[in-house]
Amino acid sequence: MEKILTKKSFPAWVKNLQSYTVYAPEKQENLWSYEVIQNPDKINLEYLNTVLAPKKITYPQREIFLQFNTSKEGKPQIKEVLPEEQPAVIFGVRPCDAKAITLTDKVFGEEPKDPYYWSRRNQTILVGLTCNPPPSPNCFCLSVGGSPHSKEGLDILMTDMGDKYHIDSLTKKGEKLIKAAENLFKPASPKDKKELEKIQRESEKKIKREIKDIKNIPDKLKDMFESPFWDEEAMSCIRCGICTYLCPTCYCFDITDELTSTLPLKGKRVRTWDTCQFPDFTMHSSGHNPRPDKASRLRQRILHKFQYHVENYQDYLCTGCGRCISLCPMGIDIIEILNKVRDYE
């Protein structure tokens, strides 16, 4: 269902969504971040991209799995802590970040399903925004099967058309949001649709960076496992892990216990994001480490995204947002690496 909403009416729409927790990009000390919106009049969709993807809402960096304590008789007790189910709407989701959520959906949706992930995810509505212009000079969504106006994973796609938004409702969840303030929306005219197509074509042209011949990359990587190439590429890495923490598709995690009291025993078991770029991610308690150096860990990051995930799920574990390139303190560039892989003999 295609509709038109004037920019002036946008806050009124959000005001009608009181039963939801509303998130939108907010500028905090020069960095954009998805935050809970109290005042819809202050939502500003003229943003580039956020530092952290909206994955921080569907899959928070730290979450409690269970609480435990010991009874007076010394018997341990375990209490499951599932997140409170609260419907949420995220505005201003970039198509690459929405696609990324569909990728984690597959991992956490594979049997046995992850109950913590799904109790949040089932309640989350994603309202996307077409990227025109691209939010980063390092955007490369077109190379990995996406586009600046891709609908994949979204419930609604909004497109900025000057003084109004084109609103494409894509799912039942999306319809429900529009129904909350139906009188604010007008049907899109044939002229609007033409203008939309023009914006979409232009938005694609503005994506400048590209991974070349990506279809051959998975096989090429398979042959390059033992190559000294990885030592060279990883040379400048300072193992900060930012490439994975900021990645909208990275989902690896740790499970640890946190104590609040030792006598009586009281604490929680928590899940936190983890990264394949840290040495102790794979280090056995004996000290043996299957991925003992920066080269094997960089190789793991690239191969997981462009070989292993393709073999397991028939899709790249990368949506071309460019964050790992723009925000790497050492300038490690995944596009450059893969284009070198393509030409490697």
Add this chain to the structure above:
Amino acid sequence: MNENIYIPKLAKIIKIKEEVSGLRPIKTFRTQFVEKNGFSHQCGQCAMLSVLGKGESMISISSSPLEKDFLQFSILKMGRVTSALHETEVGEIIGIRGPYGNNFPIENWKGKNLIFIGGGIGLAPIWSVLHTALKKKEDYGKLTLIYGARTSKDLVFKEELEKLNKKMNVHLSVDVEEKDWKEYVGFVPQNVTDKKPSPDNSISITCGPPIMIKFVIKALEELGFKDKQIYTTVENKMKCGIGKCGRCNIGKHYICKDGPVYSWAELKTLPQEY
């Protein structure tokens, strides 16, 4: 929603046996689920053991699936969780979730000779399949165990090994010479070469440290074993047990669900990163 996969079930420790003392101590624990919500397992599978407040650790189940009264784990004291387990006493409650991973395809091995080759604590995963084969001895051919450790003090299941001698061929070894040791002196792969198990109608099952596995496979190949006759288990650091947390992978395989049991024919096709 189905049962929450991350919530451990409570289990009582009903027996603790000190197998090895000293700097690398090993204890064997028998556990029983507190409630009737336990699970049954297959040979070669693992379980995630919890000491609340310390965390979780993946341990292979050393009891046979035919043993219905308890689960058994033999644990080398190494990290935070295994150290905490070593401090527990009989009657204490721990958490267990699982079972995880694939299993030894023992149904396909009926009628074949089985050669078990273990090093150190590597006898634990073998113990489950060895005892299952022993209990159904009529289903299998000749059973042989080749097992070694650094010193005679580091051998696990010592008393059982003595009894086992009457039921199957047992060849023990220690790495370096010691007083009163009458069996083989040398590394496990050398003992394999020395004992020359025949590859005819045989399957070999090898568990132990990665370096030992590597040389045992070489020794077996020299004796004429084909890749499909060689089975081993791979271990990696694990957190979730269900192929999601991302750390135990070898290539596209997650050892916690696609492993830990591999034939050399399969393992060979994966990146050699373990």
